[in-house]
Amino acid sequence: MKNEHKPVIGITMGDPASIGPEIAVKALLNPAIYELCNPILVGDAGVFEDIAARLQLDAVFRVVRSVSDTAFQFGIIDVYDLDNVDLAQLQFGEISAMAGEAAFASVKTVIELALADEIDATVTGPINKKSINEAGHHFAGHTEIYAHYTNTKKYGMLLVEDRLKVIHVSTHVSLRQACDLVKKDRILEVIELLHNGLISLGETNLKIGVAGLNPHAGDSGLFGTEDDGEILPAVEEAKRRGFDAEGPVPADTLFSKAATGYYGGVVAMYHDQGHIPFKLTGFKWNAEKKQMDSVKGVNITMGLPIIRTSVDHGTAFEIAGKGVASADAMILAIESAVQLAKNRRKNLQPA
Incomplete structure (x- = not known):
């Protein structure tokens, strides 16, 4: 039965040639989801x-x-x-402009619904960046699509899985460019986004660990100048502004401490620095079956005027349509969206 007090969650189809539709349906076959929220799938019903x-x-x-x-x-x-997929032309695991257009349309639609206050939060299934680009939409990923259509300039990708919470200074750029983007102002901006994100998730541990860029956090300039020249000044300024920040901390020790809950959250300098330890925590590979037993982890875009969470895994084209995809991450993404929506509603209530 429809419950006006539960948040309405819009869930995108993802790429129709991927595991996106499968994990969305599997998630909504779980009665616990309907106890938490009012979910609606957005995409092609035929898919x-x-x-x-x-x-x-x-x-x-x-x-x-x-x-x-x-x-x-x-x-x-x-x-x-949205009635925008020709099932006769759809092939599991294949890149196509049709699939890219359908995936993009579902994302744009939930953004519009959220901006119009018709839904309380958005959850996205996995998309294929090449298919999106072949459809004529030149974005690096979901985060950039959301930033564009919400006119957001300051944003960041926050990964959440149990005790480990990681936000990135840069994401979908080359490693060479990522090093060039390690700048004081951006690092300070991301520390603030992480702090606000922890609060919005209801966390009480607001201690933030800031990763170094170079081995041993530069070792006093022996292995690069970015740690002393950009990261340290950002951390010092963050402390002056009242944030509980520590760093730069060598990444090879930072994440082992973060996984125990020592830090409420971590600032990674680039995509793989944050994603590798995060996926080691949340992704469980079964060597005998040669497939994932469990894929856990949520991606939250911080800084937006609307709520967006997502699975933190890709399209898994190799297993699309085979029925073996895990809905764990989708369920966690929905649960996180619900929590964020409830906390936002609470914060908007008059004192």
Whole structure:
């Protein structure tokens, strides 16, 4: 039954040739999700119906054209239908402009719905950047799409999995460019985004560890000047502004401490510096079965005027349509979106 007090969560299809539709449907077959929120899938209804039939998932769908038409009833999955995929042309695991256009349209639609206050938060399934670009949309990823359509200039990618919370100074750029982007002002900006993100998640440990860029955090300039010249001044300024920040800390020791909860959150200098330890924590590979047993981790875009969480894994084209994809990360992303929406609602209430 529809509950006005539960946050309305818009969940995108992701790339229709990927595991995105599968994990979205699997997540909404979990009755616990409907106890937490009012979920609605956004994408092509035919894609969801097709994957459910192929995998013999016990799913029933209700096609809607507006959020107001939804019932939010467990056992019947509401789909905001964009009707933009030709199933006869869709091939699992293949890059195509059609799939890219469909994935992009679902993302743009949930952004519009959130900006119009028709939904309380957005959750995104995995997209393929090449398919998106082949469709004519030249973005590096979800984060940049959201920043563009919400006119956001200061933003960051926050990864959350149990005790480990990591935000990045840079993400989808070359390693060479990432080093050039390690600048005091950006680092300070990201420390503030992380601090605000921890509060929005309801965390009480606000101690922030800031990673060094170079081996041994530069070792007093022996292995590069960025740590002493850019990172340290940013940390010192953050402390002057009242943030509980520490660094630069050599990355090879920082993350082992962070995984125990010593830091409430960590600032990584570039994509892989943060993603590798994060995925070692949340991704469990089964060597015997040659597949992931579990894929956990949530990606939250900080700094936006709307809430966006996402699975922190890719399209997994190699297993698309096979029924073995785990919905763990999608469920966690929905749970995080609910928590953020509730905290935002609480903060907006008059004192």
